[in-house]
Amino acid sequence: MAKAIPSRSENYSEWYNELIKKANLAENSAVRGCMVIKPYGFAIWEKMQRALDDMFKETGHENAYFPLFIPKSFLSKEASHVEGFAKECAVVTHYRLKNAEDGSGVIVDPDAKLEEELIVRPTSETVIWSTYKNWIQSYRDLPLLINQWANVVRWEMRTRIFLRTTEFLWQEGHTAHATEAEAEAETRQMLDVYATFAEEWMALPVLRGHKTANERFAGAVDTQCIEALMQDGKALQAGTSHFLGQNFAKAFDVQFLSKENKLDYVWGTSWGVSTRLMGALIMAHSDDAGLVLPPKLAPIQVVIVPIYRNDEQLDALSEKLKPLVAELRKAGISVKYDDSDANKPGWKFAEYELRGVPVRLAMGGRDLENGTVELARRDLKTKETVPFDGLTERIKTLLDDIQQTIYERAKAFRADNTFRVDTKEEFEEQIEKGGFLLAHWDGTSETEEAIKEATKATIRCIPFDQEPEAGTDPFSGKPSQGRVVFARAY
RNA sequence: CGGGGUGUAGCGCAGCCUGGUAGCGCGCUACGUUCGGGACGUAGAGGUCGUGGGUUCGAAUCCCGCCACCCCGACCA
Numbered sequence: 337m338a339k340a341i342p343s344r345s346e347n348y349s350e351w352y353n354e355l356i357k358k359a360n361l362a363e364n365s366a367v368r369g370c371m372v373i374k375p376y377g378f379a380i381w382e383k384m385q386r387a388l389d390d391m392f393k394e395t396g397h398e399n400a401y402f403p404l405f406i407p408k409s410f411l412s413k414e415a416s417h418v419e420g421f422a423k424e425c426a427v428v429t430h431y432r433l434k435n436a437e438d439g440s441g442v443i444v445d446p447d448a449k450l451e452e453e454l455i456v457r458p459t460s461e462t463v464i465w466s467t468y469k470n471w472i473q474s475y476r477d478l479p480l481l482i483n484q485w486a487n488v489v490r491w492e493m494r495t496r497i498f499l500r501t502t503e504f505l506w507q508e509g510h511t512a513h514a515t516e517a518e519a520e521a522e523t524r525q526m527l528d529v530y531a532t533f534a535e536e537w538m539a540l541p542v543l544r545g546h547k548t549a550n551e552r553f554a555g556a557v558d559t560q561c562i563e564a565l566m567q568d569g570k571a572l573q574a575g576t577s578h579f580l581g582q583n584f585a586k587a588f589d590v591q592f593l594s595k596e597n598k599l600d601y602v603w604g605t606s607w608g609v610s611t612r613l614m615g616a617l618i619m620a621h622s623d624d625a626g627l628v629l630p631p632k633l634a635p636i637q638v639v640i641v642p643i644y645r646n647d648e649q650l651d652a653l654s655e656k657l658k659p660l661v662a663e664l665r666k667a668g669i670s671v672k673y674d675d676s677d678a679n680k681p682g683w684k685f686a687e688y689e690l691r692g693v694p695v696r697l698a699m700g701g702r703d704l705e706n707g708t709v710e711l712a713r714r715d716l717k718t719k720e721t722v723p724f725d726g727l728t729e730r731i732k733t734l735l736d737d738i739q740q741t742i743y744e745r746a747k748a749f750r751a752d753n754t755f756r757v758d759t760k761e762e763f764e765e766q767i768e769k770g771g772f773l774l775a776h777w778d779g780t781s782e783t784e785e786a787i788k789e790a791t792k793a794t795i796r797c798i799p800f801d802q803e804p805e806a807g808t809d810p811f812s813g814k815p816s817q818g819r820v821v822f823a824r825a826y
Numbered sequence: 827c828g829g830g831g832u833g834u835a836g837c838g839c840a841g842c843c844u845g846g847u848a849g850c851g852c853g854c855u856a857c858g859u860u861c862g863g864g865a866c867g868u869a870g871a872g873g874u875c876g877u878g879g880g881u882u883c884g885a886a887u888c889c890c891g892c893c894a895c896c897c898c899g900a901c902c903a
Contacts, residue, residue, distance in 0.1 A: 349898095350896090350897085492903095493900080493901055493902080494901080494902090504903080553903095575903090608903080610903060643861070644861070646861095680861050682863035683863085683864045684863090685864075703862090710862075
């Protein structure tokens with residue numbers, strides 16, 4: 337047991353950190369708060385990117401790229417936007433280094449001070465809207481549907497690998513529309529894209545809803561989000577979509593001539609998901625033996641382990657297994673055939689469990705005689721001996737089943753950890769245990785703040801499917817029209 | 827930014843209190859035996875003890891500064 341990780345119940349954060357390291361997803365870097373994403377981890381991110389990118393394209397978006405640096409003056413054009421991000425911006429002040437006179441190394445050349453300082457983008461609304469001003473003149477230029485894949489920097493006080501790093505990777509969509517209704521529809525459409533991606537690809541059930549004013553994106557009129565529940569009972573915001581109204585259009589003077597020859601400001605949206613999704617993926621499904629990956633995002637879907645005593649046996653197994661590898665690949669399944677002599681089968685079994693490979697196929701001398709293989713599934717940790725013939729179909733079905741089972745399991749977990757609470761006492765007791773709390777809220781920021789102060793819980797969202805229900809806020813005693821979702825969050 | 831903890835071989839740690847030849851386990855290399863749930867033997871390689879100063883005949887060990895990382899809180903995707 338050379339590579340065991342701590343259990344979730346022992347220490348959830350240590351389990352999370354160790355799992356990421358041991359499964360070769362990522363590691364901390366020489367730079368504070370920044371991570372190195374390792375090949376295995378990046379392969380998962382690439383699969384996420386691919387799936388999302390396809391969905392963006394299907395909904396009519398195009399990719400582009402805008403600069404890493406933002407002139408300081410841009411950021412201050414939208415008042416609430418700058419207020420939201422000012423505290424966490426990295427600033428470039430100089431453009432040259434030189435050797436120190438005393439030979440102690442390189443120093444910043446004081447003569448190379450930038451006239452206008454540059455901000456490393458914490459998000460790109462400002463630089464993009466300053467560009468849109470030039471791109472948009474007429475209603476014929478609209479809608480403008482752009483996405484970019486990029487890195488951003490937010491100087492956070494406390495970082496946590498994948499969940500909150502100083503630099504992270506993401507995509508940010510930025511669209512401009514002729515009408516308010518169209519921009520609102522776009523905001524909702526992209527949130528639904530995220531929800532579909534989370535549920536169908538990540539096997540992660542999510543709640544969809546609006547953020548409260550407190551939790552809203554700096555510069556947005558409305559922020560919509562998908563919220564997921566992690567195994568430790570904490571909530572995680574997995575994606576956001578913002579209706580920007582005409583805020584950025586006005587800040588950057590982006591106007592267009594309508595069909596009626598009237599000049600008006602365009603309506604905007606922006607939406608994003610980040611490498612934080614990796615954290616969500618890990619925390620939602622994995623267990624004490626390691627990662628559990630949904631087949632649709634697993635870099636390796638099937639690992640094949642031959643069990644042999646000598647070269648002759650390996651040759652005999654390979655002769656049987658290599659055509660299977662080819663057949664599985666032809667069926668679009670990613671397969672690793674691990675015939676390396678470096679480790680014993682038992683070691684390999686543990687290793688691939690740690691790395692979350694959904695299906696393991698083992699074949700030894702006995703199987704060869706019987707025309708069978710051993711098929712093991714990572715999600716349930718069960719295994720069965722099955723006929724060699726018809727394996728490709730069987731594995732395809734199995735992968736689908738695993739994808740479904742992981743999703744259902746996460747959904748059941750969420751159902752078991754969602755509670756309707758009606759009194760302050762119930763609320764305070766339950767929030768300590770974790771989970772989503774459905775409680776009445778009087779709609780005021782003051783009460784929301786007070787609840788956060790008292791319980792560390794925030795309103796994760798006002799669900800789209802909120803049922804109208806008369807009640808009273810358990811904290812303020814004031815009337816409420818419906819329940820919102822509270823939780824402690826990452 | 828507050829509170830706590832840790833920095834010694836690739837990884838995990840002991841040694842520090844009480845200064846005196848830098849150690850253990852895993853991993854790594856070679857060879858042999860093994861191989862159906864994290865194998866074993868033999869022989870090896872590998873460390874300016876985070877960093878800068880100080881005390882001392884002598885510092886991983888004592889003193890001061892700095893840096894980094896982790897955990898817990900306040901801010902955030």
